[in-house]
Amino acid sequence: MSVFNKILAVVDPSKDEQKGFQRALLLARKTGASVTAFLSIYDFSYEMTTMLTIDERETMRQAVVDDKTDWLANIVEPLAANSAISIDIKVVWHNRPYESVLYEVIDHSYDLIVKGTQEHDTLKSVIFTPTDWHILRKSPVPVLLVKEHDWPIKGNILAAVDxxxxxxxxxxxxxxxxxxAGLMADLLDGHVNLVNSYPGTPVNIAIEIPEFDPIEYTDSVKKHHKNCMLEHAREFNIPESNQYLSEGLPEDxxxxxxxxxxxxxxxxxxVGRTGITAALIGNTAEHTIDALNCDVLAIKPDGFECPLKR
Structure with missing residues (x-):
């Protein structure tokens, strides 16, 4: 059975180079999956055309969609030339891009979203848009965020576990x-590595309880996590040399x-946190993703359901 059968590659309308689509093609070549190049557009000047008739407004909207469809075809076709991959192009009109992506996934049973990130020219770092974060939090299928790191053969895949x-x-x-991680390593002829962090000694306890031994406590916590890591790794035949355990916060x-x-x-x-807590503080996964300089594949727990409702 293939890892992925149907891939949705989200296109950035502000870019001519679509690194997310190119990564989706690479995966499709290895899995036999189909790929849809997906673009969500909306022209807010459309809101100012209330004096036009319904037909005139529809003509205006369709003209924008047709123009972007031609633009996307000109980008996709050279990349897909001489390829046996099934590739579709879809441009939709929607004022909330993340909703259009998620509805497309739900309605048409995609099993992977691939999206390129944006590089900040001055800081040389990646900027995540609100669309990125909404998709990460709410997508019921894995989301691959593509940065600038290559995927060489025999490379390292890192599984972040708790x-x-x-x-x-x-x-x-x-x-x-x-x-x-194992499935991706098989696809890319790579190696699976595990990483796990464990908490340090709570400072307030060390101060408030004189008889508390912080060294003994830290050693105990480390031993517990090491034993759990070894047990987990055995289930997946991952050698101890590929296991990394460090004290600190996961995002570090x-x-x-x-x-x-x-x-x-x-x-x-x-974990798919939503609501005001997500807007204010995000979550550990998001802080971690922000700090990485390689591609990230984010997945949800089994049984997760997209909170969007029609």
């Missing part, structure tokens, strides 16, 4: 993350290890 948790949902998500540890091993791809789980 093996110290006793929570059943976390344990299941760890398995999903590691299994996906994961990018540091990814840089140390020059990872091509990091597979990470997202």
């Amino acid at each position: 093996v110290g948790s006793e929570d059943e949902e976390h344990r299941n998500l760890n398995k999903c993350i590691t299994n996906m 540890v994961i990018p540091a290890i990814a840089k140390e091993i020059d990872a091509e791809l990091v597979v990470i789980g997202t």
